[in-house]
Amino acid sequence: MGAGAEEFAIRVDMIIDGFIDRIEAARDIINLASPVIKAEDGPRSVVQKFLSQLTYLTDEELEQFFALFQKSGEKSEGNDLPWQLRLLNSVWEEFKGKPWTSKLATDLHTMLRRPSRIDFLLESTVVSAVTSFEVLFSSLIASFLKVSPQALEAMSREKEREFSLRDLKGLSSIEEAVDLAISRRVDELMFGSVAEWRKFCIDKLNIKFEDLCSDWPAVQEIFQRRHVLVHAGGVASHRYVASVASAGRSVDVKVGKKLNTSEIYVHQTLDAIMSFGILLASSIGMKFAKEHESTILSSLHKLTYTRLLAKQDELVKHLCTAGEKIAVGYDDQLLFKVNGWIALKRTDPKAVALEMKQWDTSALEDRYKLAKMCLASQNDEALGLMKKMHSAESLSSEDVLEWPLFEELRNMPDYVEWSKNISLPFGISSILGKEFYLNPRTKTLHTEDCRLLGSSIKVGSLADYDPGKYHLCSICDPFPKQRKSIERAGEQSAAASTGASGDSRGPKGHSPGKPPAID
Template identity: 35%
Template sequence: MDGDQPEGAAELEHDKFSTTVTFLCGQFVKKSEALYDLISAAVPAIEHLDSGARAMEVLDEKLKFVPPDTVLRFKKFYIEYADRFPDRKFSVKQLMEAVWEEFRSDPHGAHIFVALHEMFATPARKPILLELLVVSIVSAYEALLAELVEQFFKVSPEALEKVSRDREKEFSLRDLKSLGTIEDAVDLAISRRVEELMFGSFAEWRKFFIDRMNLSFEDYAVNWEALREVFQRRHILVHNGGEVSKRYLSNVDSSLTAGLTVGQRVSTDEDYVRAAIEQVATFGVLLANAVILKFRKGDADRVASFVAEFSYGNLQRGRNSAVVKCSSFIDGLPIAMGSKMIARVNSWIARSSMNDPRVNGEVAAWDVSALDPKFLLARHCLLGNIDESMTLVRSLHSQGALTVQNILEWPLLEPLRGSASYREFAQSLDLPSEWLEPENGLYLNPKTRVLHRQSCMRRSSSCVPFTETDDVRYSACQLCRPHRDRPQLAGTSTDNEP
């Protein structure tokens, strides 16, 4: 910022920057989740379109003007021909030649031949969808990256002055005539810088973040080489028809290109697409939050809360690699040890699901004697101590420290859910009242008078539902900021909770 700018104004600008980037990051996460939803919802429908049964339905439609007896004779011929081959896999060319020989003298033979040719000429739709999803997640990241760079120049306009000699003359005479104010000139310069960078390569984006913000892409990738491959694959899908190029082979780690040659088409299946979305989404979230901390170091708690929520959503959906990476990121933040411990437990859960043999030893050596009883529960669950875990679950629930929603939803308790004691206990629970309340509900801690959102990590079981008509003074939680997206509430302050 300009050295003459008042300190308060700079703080306000940085706060606006942090809030904007957090919002953009949230939108990016929603887009990535939408792509996961497309896999689950659209792939079964696409597979039906690609199925042999659907193909025969389409063929029947094309042959509706052919006499029924001729159609029946053709179908019988087709089935008998296909049955000659193992798994009914045969050469389309040979089939077409056989059909032509069989029906060339039939008055409707040409109709049958053309309809069959059109059926086989239609490309499979599933690979098209999966490739589009890879392109979409990279495009979503590119949009986020462009926004990050724009926000960087807005919060650090002095960076615009760091240009090479050939760019010292930034604007033409025509530009100067059209620009009304200095602010207009700055906006135009920022727009040009962003556009210029986004036309560059992934390597050039990486260099920009290293040079301008001292942030290394590698530090925020789940698997750096796998992430690079996703971006290189997107390039050949868009620009080379999905065929391997020399550039692809030179830019991708050899362990990921074994057996591939120039001109060969890459195979993109569901597992690859899910892994690609997980790689790119996690990378985008962690990079964006690292950018926030570059300009707003005091936002470590808010950053940790956002990343923890993203990580927990991935844990619930079995995306374990993302959880491990996010937990490592949180562990490096200057935040309370309790928040770090929660991230560490989630990492152990994820690594256990990945059959990491080191987890058991790490958990066994974990001293929880001075920690909250919930961490003792976590230790017992991770070590597979079912009886001890269930004893603690009942005790914590009776004390109000463990809600019904926690019991029914926590991935931590998954090892218990197959036991008879858990099933018996779960059947005795009433429907959680919080499930019947709106998600944007507010909760007040009656002891500290701090107001929280329902989703806030700091909201304890002692908090009670709050309405804005309640005549009571309170302070707003600095982590979830319940007043952030609603009109200023009467009697609020923004003190931290003790």
């Protein structure tokens, strides 16, 4: 593909970035709004607001009403009604015969039947997550058809001619005709079901959705739930129950009953959809821009590492489980395995302990032996090997201070005392009017307030150096907007230095917890 492959790889990278931003925005909204809405919509808050509107009741009657509210929260044997109905029934019985009883009951019923705002937020987030995936998928297919004319030609339009006379009159070039044809193909595909999308990817791309998910039935359920939320208000339909059951997932709701979309479910949905989308885009990028597959995998490793730092362990487990299936070599598989194990250890230490009993690192490099020691909680041995590797410069100071693999070691007094003596030689550089610090050995740029800073040496401006040789600190993230351009410059520099292979990565260029360096 040549230049077309490079353009395709860049386009895929941009699609992934936009997708991640949308999913993370949805996650931020949930995290920010959920506590506020829960407090506002809690039974006590709702009733207190309601009481302030009951100006036609005396103080004594208001106290009686509040007592009924408190009692409605207490379930009694043989009474399984929701608290709202229990309160409504109690109010009617208590104030029967009063001139305002009917108005009170009506006002109370109006207040209680209002849909839960937290449910609305959570359900909307599920719909938004699936919509974000649809945007990603349609963009990927459009980009694929753009660089694969034979695939576009093979997708014949059986129901009608490609272009009408009116269409032809409105087209000024072949490029416009191709863009219109691609738009129509994508629209036709997107109007289909997930099963049809899956078939398209198998037939045209040789990619199976189930290979890109740690739990494909769970992802199928998300798409089915989105359909129910949009078209049936979240009430389980025959189609939903049958589809989920046929996918091999247990169904815990009956037809006609409201689906429970909890906050836990929503966060699981965001992790599953985000992982699925990223891995699908990465797989398509690697398949149709083969000379850039190492770059795409490197980006995937970097993403996994940053999510480890953010302690998004469920997302990391999704990415790593499926990431192993698209890895192009044993070293990449090990990177995904180790990152996945780090996340798993945080949530299920016993499961990791069993895995470590089976993992033979005798023929592997020291970094993997160190990883096994840490994951197996052999902390004294691990600290000894860490010191040895750091002294030999096969383990960077950034790794020692930052890598989540060493979380347990950082609680050891010996580690705390030893790490105090670690200092990093930095030079000072300038870009966009800001000052940055450079580690000459690792070629990593940091901000002035980064916690990894040691003593500094002035070495001139960034303009004196090849930007392709620099890495950016993942702790302080010196200039995120420039990150992509600098990394791409590094990739081009690496490609130029390695000739036709386009792969400068060797076994010693990897660290199990961090992406391969571009040298």
